[in-house]
Amino acid sequence: MSLAISPAARAALEQWLDHLRVLDGVAANTLKAYTADVSGYLAFMAGHRGGGEGLAALATLPHADLRAWMAHERGRGVAARSLARSLSAVKGFTGWLAEREGLDATAVLSTRSPKFRRKLPRPLAEDDARAMISTVADQSTEDWIAARDQAVVTLLYGCGLRISEALGLPAAAQPLPEVLRITGKGDKQRLVPVLPAARAAVARYAALCPFDLTSGVLFRGARGGPLNPRQIALVMERARNALGLPATATPHAMRHSFATHLLNAGGDLRAIQELLGHASLSTTQAYTAVDSARLMEVYARSHPRA
Known part of the structure:
Protein backbone atom coordinates (compact mmCIF):
# COMPACT_ATOMS: atom_id res chain seq x y z
CA MET A 1 0.00 0.00 0.00
CA SER A 110 16.18 11.14 -20.27
CA THR A 111 13.92 8.16 -19.51
CA ARG A 112 12.63 6.71 -22.75
CA SER A 113 8.92 6.45 -23.39
CA PRO A 114 7.46 3.01 -24.14
CA LYS A 115 7.04 2.35 -27.84
CA PHE A 116 3.54 2.12 -29.26
CA ARG A 117 1.96 2.14 -32.68
CA ARG A 118 0.41 5.53 -33.27
CA LYS A 119 -3.11 5.22 -34.62
CA LEU A 120 -3.44 7.12 -37.85
CA PRO A 121 -6.81 8.74 -38.50
CA ARG A 122 -8.94 7.38 -41.31
CA PRO A 123 -10.35 10.16 -43.46
CA LEU A 124 -13.28 9.62 -45.79
CA ALA A 125 -12.89 9.72 -49.55
CA GLU A 126 -14.03 13.02 -51.05
CA ASP A 127 -17.18 11.48 -52.56
CA ASP A 128 -18.00 9.79 -49.26
CA ALA A 129 -17.58 13.03 -47.31
CA ARG A 130 -19.99 14.80 -49.64
CA ALA A 131 -22.41 11.87 -49.44
CA MET A 132 -22.26 11.98 -45.65
CA ILE A 133 -23.20 15.66 -45.60
CA SER A 134 -26.25 15.06 -47.80
CA THR A 135 -27.29 11.82 -46.10
CA VAL A 136 -27.36 13.15 -42.54
CA ALA A 137 -30.19 15.44 -43.65
CA ASP A 138 -32.28 12.36 -44.55
CA GLN A 139 -32.16 10.95 -41.02
CA SER A 140 -34.81 13.21 -39.47
CA THR A 141 -38.43 13.88 -40.40
CA GLU A 142 -38.28 17.35 -38.82
CA ASP A 143 -36.92 19.87 -41.31
CA TRP A 144 -35.17 22.05 -38.75
CA ILE A 145 -33.36 19.09 -37.16
CA ALA A 146 -32.33 17.78 -40.57
CA ALA A 147 -31.00 21.24 -41.44
CA ARG A 148 -29.22 21.47 -38.08
CA ASP A 149 -27.44 18.15 -38.47
CA GLN A 150 -26.39 18.97 -42.01
CA ALA A 151 -25.08 22.39 -40.93
CA VAL A 152 -22.96 20.89 -38.14
CA VAL A 153 -21.43 18.19 -40.34
CA THR A 154 -20.79 20.78 -43.07
CA LEU A 155 -18.82 22.87 -40.57
CA LEU A 156 -16.77 19.85 -39.48
CA TYR A 157 -15.75 19.07 -43.05
CA GLY A 158 -15.81 22.54 -44.60
CA CYS A 159 -13.93 24.32 -41.79
CA GLY A 160 -12.07 21.50 -40.04
CA LEU A 161 -13.71 22.27 -36.71
CA ARG A 162 -13.71 19.96 -33.75
CA ILE A 163 -17.22 18.90 -32.75
CA SER A 164 -16.84 20.85 -29.49
CA GLU A 165 -15.88 23.98 -31.44
CA ALA A 166 -18.85 23.70 -33.81
CA LEU A 167 -21.35 23.10 -31.00
CA GLY A 168 -19.79 25.88 -28.93
CA LEU A 169 -20.47 28.56 -31.54
CA PRO A 170 -22.61 31.35 -30.05
CA ALA A 171 -25.93 32.31 -31.58
CA ALA A 172 -24.40 35.72 -32.24
CA ALA A 173 -22.11 34.09 -34.84
CA GLN A 174 -25.09 33.82 -37.21
CA PRO A 175 -25.03 34.89 -39.98
CA LEU A 176 -21.58 33.37 -40.27
CA PRO A 177 -18.84 35.72 -41.51
CA GLU A 178 -16.37 34.80 -44.21
CA VAL A 179 -13.77 34.19 -41.49
CA LEU A 180 -14.52 32.73 -38.06
CA ARG A 181 -12.42 33.31 -34.96
CA ILE A 182 -12.35 29.94 -33.20
CA THR A 183 -11.21 29.35 -29.62
CA GLY A 184 -9.76 25.84 -29.51
CA LYS A 185 -7.83 23.72 -27.04
CA GLY A 186 -5.97 25.64 -24.38
CA ASP A 187 -8.05 28.74 -25.24
CA LYS A 188 -5.87 29.27 -28.31
CA GLN A 189 -7.54 31.30 -31.01
CA ARG A 190 -7.28 30.84 -34.77
CA LEU A 191 -8.93 32.26 -37.87
CA VAL A 192 -10.82 29.83 -40.10
CA PRO A 193 -12.26 30.72 -43.53
CA VAL A 194 -15.92 29.73 -43.96
CA LEU A 195 -16.99 28.34 -47.32
CA PRO A 196 -20.22 29.70 -48.90
CA ALA A 197 -21.74 26.21 -48.59
CA ALA A 198 -21.16 26.24 -44.83
CA ARG A 199 -22.62 29.72 -44.45
CA ALA A 200 -25.66 28.69 -46.49
CA ALA A 201 -26.18 25.49 -44.46
CA VAL A 202 -26.06 27.39 -41.16
CA ALA A 203 -28.35 30.13 -42.49
CA ARG A 204 -30.93 27.51 -43.54
CA TYR A 205 -30.83 25.91 -40.11
CA ALA A 206 -31.19 29.29 -38.37
CA ALA A 207 -34.22 30.15 -40.53
CA LEU A 208 -35.95 26.88 -39.63
CA CYS A 209 -34.94 26.64 -35.96
CA PRO A 210 -38.04 27.08 -33.73
CA PHE A 211 -36.03 28.51 -30.83
CA ASP A 212 -34.82 32.04 -30.14
CA LEU A 213 -31.27 32.39 -31.46
CA THR A 214 -30.59 35.89 -30.16
CA SER A 215 -28.57 34.49 -27.26
CA GLY A 216 -26.98 31.29 -26.04
CA VAL A 217 -25.42 28.72 -28.35
CA LEU A 218 -26.18 28.46 -32.05
CA PHE A 219 -26.99 24.77 -32.29
CA ARG A 220 -29.91 23.54 -30.18
CA GLY A 221 -31.25 20.20 -29.10
CA ALA A 222 -34.85 19.10 -29.58
CA ARG A 223 -35.94 20.91 -26.40
CA GLY A 224 -34.01 24.08 -27.07
CA GLY A 225 -30.96 23.45 -24.89
CA PRO A 226 -27.40 23.11 -26.19
CA LEU A 227 -27.02 20.29 -28.72
CA ASN A 228 -25.31 17.21 -27.28
CA PRO A 229 -22.40 15.98 -29.44
CA ARG A 230 -23.73 12.45 -29.00
CA GLN A 231 -26.68 13.40 -31.22
CA ILE A 232 -24.36 14.22 -34.11
CA ALA A 233 -22.46 10.97 -33.55
CA LEU A 234 -25.76 9.04 -33.70
CA VAL A 235 -27.04 10.73 -36.84
CA MET A 236 -23.69 10.09 -38.54
CA GLU A 237 -23.88 6.45 -37.43
CA ARG A 238 -27.24 6.09 -39.15
CA ALA A 239 -25.95 7.89 -42.24
CA ARG A 240 -22.82 5.75 -42.54
CA ASN A 241 -24.91 2.60 -42.20
CA ALA A 242 -27.12 3.83 -45.02
CA LEU A 243 -24.04 4.57 -47.14
CA GLY A 244 -22.19 1.37 -46.25
CA LEU A 245 -19.28 3.29 -44.72
CA PRO A 246 -17.07 1.89 -41.92
CA ALA A 247 -17.42 2.68 -38.22
CA THR A 248 -14.48 5.09 -38.54
CA ALA A 249 -16.79 7.56 -40.35
CA THR A 250 -17.32 9.67 -37.22
CA PRO A 251 -17.63 13.42 -36.60
CA HIS A 252 -13.87 13.61 -35.98
CA ALA A 253 -13.24 11.82 -39.27
CA MET A 254 -14.81 14.79 -41.05
CA ARG A 255 -12.09 16.99 -39.55
CA HIS A 256 -9.45 14.46 -40.65
CA SER A 257 -10.96 14.51 -44.12
CA PHE A 258 -10.83 18.32 -44.27
CA ALA A 259 -7.08 18.27 -43.61
CA THR A 260 -6.30 15.31 -45.84
CA HIS A 261 -8.22 16.60 -48.83
CA LEU A 262 -6.62 20.04 -48.49
CA LEU A 263 -3.17 18.48 -48.43
CA ASN A 264 -3.93 16.21 -51.37
CA ALA A 265 -5.00 19.28 -53.33
CA GLY A 266 -1.61 20.87 -52.73
CA GLY A 267 -2.27 22.73 -49.49
CA ASP A 268 0.71 23.82 -47.42
CA LEU A 269 1.25 21.72 -44.31
CA ARG A 270 1.98 24.74 -42.12
CA ALA A 271 -1.18 26.50 -43.29
CA ILE A 272 -3.22 23.38 -42.55
CA GLN A 273 -1.62 23.24 -39.11
CA GLU A 274 -2.86 26.78 -38.46
CA LEU A 275 -6.36 25.99 -39.75
CA LEU A 276 -6.62 22.96 -37.48
CA GLY A 277 -5.20 24.79 -34.47
CA HIS A 278 -2.43 22.28 -33.81
CA ALA A 279 0.45 23.36 -31.60
CA SER A 280 2.76 20.80 -33.21
CA LEU A 281 3.35 20.09 -36.89
CA SER A 282 3.79 16.41 -36.04
CA THR A 283 0.16 16.30 -34.91
CA THR A 284 -0.94 17.65 -38.26
CA GLN A 285 1.22 15.08 -40.01
CA ALA A 286 -0.54 12.28 -38.13
CA TYR A 287 -4.00 13.72 -38.81
CA THR A 288 -3.37 13.85 -42.50
CA ALA A 289 -1.61 10.47 -42.79
CA VAL A 290 1.28 12.10 -44.60
CA ASP A 291 4.18 9.86 -45.60
CA SER A 292 7.79 10.95 -45.76
CA ALA A 293 7.70 11.25 -49.54
CA ARG A 294 4.82 13.75 -49.33
CA LEU A 295 6.65 15.75 -46.66
CA MET A 296 9.75 15.92 -48.83
CA GLU A 297 7.63 17.08 -51.75
CA VAL A 298 6.18 19.90 -49.64
CA TYR A 299 9.68 20.76 -48.42
CA ALA A 300 11.16 20.80 -51.92
CA ARG A 301 8.38 23.03 -53.21
CA SER A 302 8.24 25.44 -50.26
CA HIS A 303 11.78 25.83 -48.89
CA PRO A 304 13.33 29.21 -49.79
CA ARG A 305 16.53 28.24 -51.54
CA ALA A 306 19.62 30.43 -51.29
Whole structure:
Protein backbone atom coordinates (compact mmCIF):
# COMPACT_ATOMS: atom_id res chain seq x y z
CA MET A 1 0.00 0.00 0.00
CA SER A 2 1.47 3.35 -1.04
CA LEU A 3 2.14 6.01 1.54
CA ALA A 4 0.73 9.51 1.40
CA ILE A 5 2.26 12.06 -0.89
CA SER A 6 4.37 14.49 1.11
CA PRO A 7 2.89 17.96 1.70
CA ALA A 8 5.86 19.53 -0.11
CA ALA A 9 5.32 17.35 -3.19
CA ARG A 10 1.58 18.00 -3.21
CA ALA A 11 2.14 21.75 -2.92
CA ALA A 12 4.68 21.64 -5.75
CA LEU A 13 2.22 19.75 -7.94
CA GLU A 14 -0.47 22.37 -7.31
CA GLN A 15 1.96 25.17 -8.15
CA TRP A 16 2.97 23.43 -11.40
CA LEU A 17 -0.67 22.99 -12.40
CA ASP A 18 -1.35 26.65 -11.62
CA HIS A 19 1.63 27.59 -13.78
CA LEU A 20 0.25 25.55 -16.69
CA ARG A 21 -3.24 26.95 -16.21
CA VAL A 22 -2.35 30.63 -15.92
CA LEU A 23 0.81 31.06 -17.99
CA ASP A 24 0.47 28.33 -20.61
CA GLY A 25 -3.31 28.27 -20.98
CA VAL A 26 -3.51 24.47 -20.72
CA ALA A 27 -7.04 23.12 -21.13
CA ALA A 28 -9.03 21.91 -18.11
CA ASN A 29 -9.27 18.32 -19.36
CA THR A 30 -5.51 18.19 -19.89
CA LEU A 31 -4.88 19.54 -16.40
CA LYS A 32 -7.21 16.88 -14.99
CA ALA A 33 -5.22 14.15 -16.77
CA TYR A 34 -1.90 15.62 -15.60
CA THR A 35 -3.20 15.72 -12.01
CA ALA A 36 -4.12 12.04 -12.09
CA ASP A 37 -0.89 10.99 -13.81
CA VAL A 38 1.52 12.85 -11.55
CA SER A 39 -0.44 12.15 -8.34
CA GLY A 40 -0.31 8.43 -9.11
CA TYR A 41 3.41 8.66 -9.80
CA LEU A 42 4.09 10.54 -6.56
CA ALA A 43 2.02 8.06 -4.54
CA PHE A 44 3.90 5.14 -6.06
CA MET A 45 7.27 6.73 -5.30
CA ALA A 46 6.23 7.36 -1.69
CA GLY A 47 5.51 3.68 -1.24
CA HIS A 48 8.39 2.42 -3.37
CA ARG A 49 11.00 4.46 -1.52
CA GLY A 50 9.44 4.07 1.93
CA GLY A 51 8.12 7.54 2.62
CA GLY A 52 7.01 10.91 1.27
CA GLU A 53 9.74 12.14 -1.02
CA GLY A 54 11.42 15.50 -0.57
CA LEU A 55 11.57 17.77 -3.60
CA ALA A 56 15.29 17.23 -4.19
CA ALA A 57 14.86 13.46 -4.19
CA LEU A 58 11.92 13.65 -6.63
CA ALA A 59 13.88 15.70 -9.12
CA THR A 60 16.97 13.48 -8.98
CA LEU A 61 15.48 9.97 -8.95
CA PRO A 62 17.62 7.34 -10.71
CA HIS A 63 16.55 5.40 -13.80
CA ALA A 64 15.86 2.30 -11.70
CA ASP A 65 13.04 4.02 -9.81
CA LEU A 66 11.46 5.29 -13.03
CA ARG A 67 11.63 1.79 -14.51
CA ALA A 68 10.01 0.37 -11.37
CA TRP A 69 7.13 2.82 -11.68
CA MET A 70 6.67 2.07 -15.38
CA ALA A 71 6.73 -1.68 -14.71
CA HIS A 72 4.11 -1.19 -11.99
CA GLU A 73 1.88 0.73 -14.39
CA ARG A 74 2.19 -1.90 -17.12
CA GLY A 75 1.53 -4.59 -14.52
CA ARG A 76 -1.83 -3.09 -13.66
CA GLY A 77 -2.84 -3.00 -17.31
CA VAL A 78 -1.94 0.53 -18.41
CA ALA A 79 -1.42 0.56 -22.18
CA ALA A 80 1.86 1.77 -23.66
CA ARG A 81 0.20 4.83 -25.18
CA SER A 82 -1.32 5.87 -21.84
CA LEU A 83 1.95 5.23 -20.02
CA ALA A 84 3.78 7.41 -22.54
CA ARG A 85 1.31 10.22 -21.77
CA SER A 86 1.81 9.73 -18.03
CA LEU A 87 5.59 9.77 -18.41
CA SER A 88 5.35 12.98 -20.41
CA ALA A 89 3.39 14.58 -17.57
CA VAL A 90 5.93 13.33 -15.01
CA LYS A 91 8.80 14.76 -17.07
CA GLY A 92 6.99 18.08 -17.38
CA PHE A 93 6.48 18.31 -13.64
CA THR A 94 10.02 17.14 -12.84
CA GLY A 95 11.63 19.50 -15.34
CA TRP A 96 9.71 22.45 -13.89
CA LEU A 97 10.63 21.38 -10.35
CA ALA A 98 14.31 20.92 -11.19
CA GLU A 99 14.52 24.33 -12.83
CA ARG A 100 12.81 26.00 -9.87
CA GLU A 101 15.00 24.24 -7.29
CA GLY A 102 18.26 24.37 -9.27
CA LEU A 103 18.56 20.57 -9.46
CA ASP A 104 19.80 18.11 -12.08
CA ALA A 105 16.91 15.98 -13.35
CA THR A 106 18.84 14.33 -16.20
CA ALA A 107 17.95 10.76 -15.18
CA VAL A 108 14.20 11.42 -15.12
CA LEU A 109 14.13 13.59 -18.22
CA SER A 110 16.18 11.14 -20.27
CA THR A 111 13.92 8.16 -19.51
CA ARG A 112 12.63 6.71 -22.75
CA SER A 113 8.92 6.45 -23.39
CA PRO A 114 7.46 3.01 -24.14
CA LYS A 115 7.04 2.35 -27.84
CA PHE A 116 3.54 2.12 -29.26
CA ARG A 117 1.96 2.14 -32.68
CA ARG A 118 0.41 5.53 -33.27
CA LYS A 119 -3.11 5.22 -34.62
CA LEU A 120 -3.44 7.12 -37.85
CA PRO A 121 -6.81 8.74 -38.50
CA ARG A 122 -8.94 7.38 -41.31
CA PRO A 123 -10.35 10.16 -43.46
CA LEU A 124 -13.28 9.62 -45.79
CA ALA A 125 -12.89 9.72 -49.55
CA GLU A 126 -14.03 13.02 -51.05
CA ASP A 127 -17.18 11.48 -52.56
CA ASP A 128 -18.00 9.79 -49.26
CA ALA A 129 -17.58 13.03 -47.31
CA ARG A 130 -19.99 14.80 -49.64
CA ALA A 131 -22.41 11.87 -49.44
CA MET A 132 -22.26 11.98 -45.65
CA ILE A 133 -23.20 15.66 -45.60
CA SER A 134 -26.25 15.06 -47.80
CA THR A 135 -27.29 11.82 -46.10
CA VAL A 136 -27.36 13.15 -42.54
CA ALA A 137 -30.19 15.44 -43.65
CA ASP A 138 -32.28 12.36 -44.55
CA GLN A 139 -32.16 10.95 -41.02
CA SER A 140 -34.81 13.21 -39.47
CA THR A 141 -38.43 13.88 -40.40
CA GLU A 142 -38.28 17.35 -38.82
CA ASP A 143 -36.92 19.87 -41.31
CA TRP A 144 -35.17 22.05 -38.75
CA ILE A 145 -33.36 19.09 -37.16
CA ALA A 146 -32.33 17.78 -40.57
CA ALA A 147 -31.00 21.24 -41.44
CA ARG A 148 -29.22 21.47 -38.08
CA ASP A 149 -27.44 18.15 -38.47
CA GLN A 150 -26.39 18.97 -42.01
CA ALA A 151 -25.08 22.39 -40.93
CA VAL A 152 -22.96 20.89 -38.14
CA VAL A 153 -21.43 18.19 -40.34
CA THR A 154 -20.79 20.78 -43.07
CA LEU A 155 -18.82 22.87 -40.57
CA LEU A 156 -16.77 19.85 -39.48
CA TYR A 157 -15.75 19.07 -43.05
CA GLY A 158 -15.81 22.54 -44.60
CA CYS A 159 -13.93 24.32 -41.79
CA GLY A 160 -12.07 21.50 -40.04
CA LEU A 161 -13.71 22.27 -36.71
CA ARG A 162 -13.71 19.96 -33.75
CA ILE A 163 -17.22 18.90 -32.75
CA SER A 164 -16.84 20.85 -29.49
CA GLU A 165 -15.88 23.98 -31.44
CA ALA A 166 -18.85 23.70 -33.81
CA LEU A 167 -21.35 23.10 -31.00
CA GLY A 168 -19.79 25.88 -28.93
CA LEU A 169 -20.47 28.56 -31.54
CA PRO A 170 -22.61 31.35 -30.05
CA ALA A 171 -25.93 32.31 -31.58
CA ALA A 172 -24.40 35.72 -32.24
CA ALA A 173 -22.11 34.09 -34.84
CA GLN A 174 -25.09 33.82 -37.21
CA PRO A 175 -25.03 34.89 -39.98
CA LEU A 176 -21.58 33.37 -40.27
CA PRO A 177 -18.84 35.72 -41.51
CA GLU A 178 -16.37 34.80 -44.21
CA VAL A 179 -13.77 34.19 -41.49
CA LEU A 180 -14.52 32.73 -38.06
CA ARG A 181 -12.42 33.31 -34.96
CA ILE A 182 -12.35 29.94 -33.20
CA THR A 183 -11.21 29.35 -29.62
CA GLY A 184 -9.76 25.84 -29.51
CA LYS A 185 -7.83 23.72 -27.04
CA GLY A 186 -5.97 25.64 -24.38
CA ASP A 187 -8.05 28.74 -25.24
CA LYS A 188 -5.87 29.27 -28.31
CA GLN A 189 -7.54 31.30 -31.01
CA ARG A 190 -7.28 30.84 -34.77
CA LEU A 191 -8.93 32.26 -37.87
CA VAL A 192 -10.82 29.83 -40.10
CA PRO A 193 -12.26 30.72 -43.53
CA VAL A 194 -15.92 29.73 -43.96
CA LEU A 195 -16.99 28.34 -47.32
CA PRO A 196 -20.22 29.70 -48.90
CA ALA A 197 -21.74 26.21 -48.59
CA ALA A 198 -21.16 26.24 -44.83
CA ARG A 199 -22.62 29.72 -44.45
CA ALA A 200 -25.66 28.69 -46.49
CA ALA A 201 -26.18 25.49 -44.46
CA VAL A 202 -26.06 27.39 -41.16
CA ALA A 203 -28.35 30.13 -42.49
CA ARG A 204 -30.93 27.51 -43.54
CA TYR A 205 -30.83 25.91 -40.11
CA ALA A 206 -31.19 29.29 -38.37
CA ALA A 207 -34.22 30.15 -40.53
CA LEU A 208 -35.95 26.88 -39.63
CA CYS A 209 -34.94 26.64 -35.96
CA PRO A 210 -38.04 27.08 -33.73
CA PHE A 211 -36.03 28.51 -30.83
CA ASP A 212 -34.82 32.04 -30.14
CA LEU A 213 -31.27 32.39 -31.46
CA THR A 214 -30.59 35.89 -30.16
CA SER A 215 -28.57 34.49 -27.26
CA GLY A 216 -26.98 31.29 -26.04
CA VAL A 217 -25.42 28.72 -28.35
CA LEU A 218 -26.18 28.46 -32.05
CA PHE A 219 -26.99 24.77 -32.29
CA ARG A 220 -29.91 23.54 -30.18
CA GLY A 221 -31.25 20.20 -29.10
CA ALA A 222 -34.85 19.10 -29.58
CA ARG A 223 -35.94 20.91 -26.40
CA GLY A 224 -34.01 24.08 -27.07
CA GLY A 225 -30.96 23.45 -24.89
CA PRO A 226 -27.40 23.11 -26.19
CA LEU A 227 -27.02 20.29 -28.72
CA ASN A 228 -25.31 17.21 -27.28
CA PRO A 229 -22.40 15.98 -29.44
CA ARG A 230 -23.73 12.45 -29.00
CA GLN A 231 -26.68 13.40 -31.22
CA ILE A 232 -24.36 14.22 -34.11
CA ALA A 233 -22.46 10.97 -33.55
CA LEU A 234 -25.76 9.04 -33.70
CA VAL A 235 -27.04 10.73 -36.84
CA MET A 236 -23.69 10.09 -38.54
CA GLU A 237 -23.88 6.45 -37.43
CA ARG A 238 -27.24 6.09 -39.15
CA ALA A 239 -25.95 7.89 -42.24
CA ARG A 240 -22.82 5.75 -42.54
CA ASN A 241 -24.91 2.60 -42.20
CA ALA A 242 -27.12 3.83 -45.02
CA LEU A 243 -24.04 4.57 -47.14
CA GLY A 244 -22.19 1.37 -46.25
CA LEU A 245 -19.28 3.29 -44.72
CA PRO A 246 -17.07 1.89 -41.92
CA ALA A 247 -17.42 2.68 -38.22
CA THR A 248 -14.48 5.09 -38.54
CA ALA A 249 -16.79 7.56 -40.35
CA THR A 250 -17.32 9.67 -37.22
CA PRO A 251 -17.63 13.42 -36.60
CA HIS A 252 -13.87 13.61 -35.98
CA ALA A 253 -13.24 11.82 -39.27
CA MET A 254 -14.81 14.79 -41.05
CA ARG A 255 -12.09 16.99 -39.55
CA HIS A 256 -9.45 14.46 -40.65
CA SER A 257 -10.96 14.51 -44.12
CA PHE A 258 -10.83 18.32 -44.27
CA ALA A 259 -7.08 18.27 -43.61
CA THR A 260 -6.30 15.31 -45.84
CA HIS A 261 -8.22 16.60 -48.83
CA LEU A 262 -6.62 20.04 -48.49
CA LEU A 263 -3.17 18.48 -48.43
CA ASN A 264 -3.93 16.21 -51.37
CA ALA A 265 -5.00 19.28 -53.33
CA GLY A 266 -1.61 20.87 -52.73
CA GLY A 267 -2.27 22.73 -49.49
CA ASP A 268 0.71 23.82 -47.42
CA LEU A 269 1.25 21.72 -44.31
CA ARG A 270 1.98 24.74 -42.12
CA ALA A 271 -1.18 26.50 -43.29
CA ILE A 272 -3.22 23.38 -42.55
CA GLN A 273 -1.62 23.24 -39.11
CA GLU A 274 -2.86 26.78 -38.46
CA LEU A 275 -6.36 25.99 -39.75
CA LEU A 276 -6.62 22.96 -37.48
CA GLY A 277 -5.20 24.79 -34.47
CA HIS A 278 -2.43 22.28 -33.81
CA ALA A 279 0.45 23.36 -31.60
CA SER A 280 2.76 20.80 -33.21
CA LEU A 281 3.35 20.09 -36.89
CA SER A 282 3.79 16.41 -36.04
CA THR A 283 0.16 16.30 -34.91
CA THR A 284 -0.94 17.65 -38.26
CA GLN A 285 1.22 15.08 -40.01
CA ALA A 286 -0.54 12.28 -38.13
CA TYR A 287 -4.00 13.72 -38.81
CA THR A 288 -3.37 13.85 -42.50
CA ALA A 289 -1.61 10.47 -42.79
CA VAL A 290 1.28 12.10 -44.60
CA ASP A 291 4.18 9.86 -45.60
CA SER A 292 7.79 10.95 -45.76
CA ALA A 293 7.70 11.25 -49.54
CA ARG A 294 4.82 13.75 -49.33
CA LEU A 295 6.65 15.75 -46.66
CA MET A 296 9.75 15.92 -48.83
CA GLU A 297 7.63 17.08 -51.75
CA VAL A 298 6.18 19.90 -49.64
CA TYR A 299 9.68 20.76 -48.42
CA ALA A 300 11.16 20.80 -51.92
CA ARG A 301 8.38 23.03 -53.21
CA SER A 302 8.24 25.44 -50.26
CA HIS A 303 11.78 25.83 -48.89
CA PRO A 304 13.33 29.21 -49.79
CA ARG A 305 16.53 28.24 -51.54
CA ALA A 306 19.62 30.43 -51.29
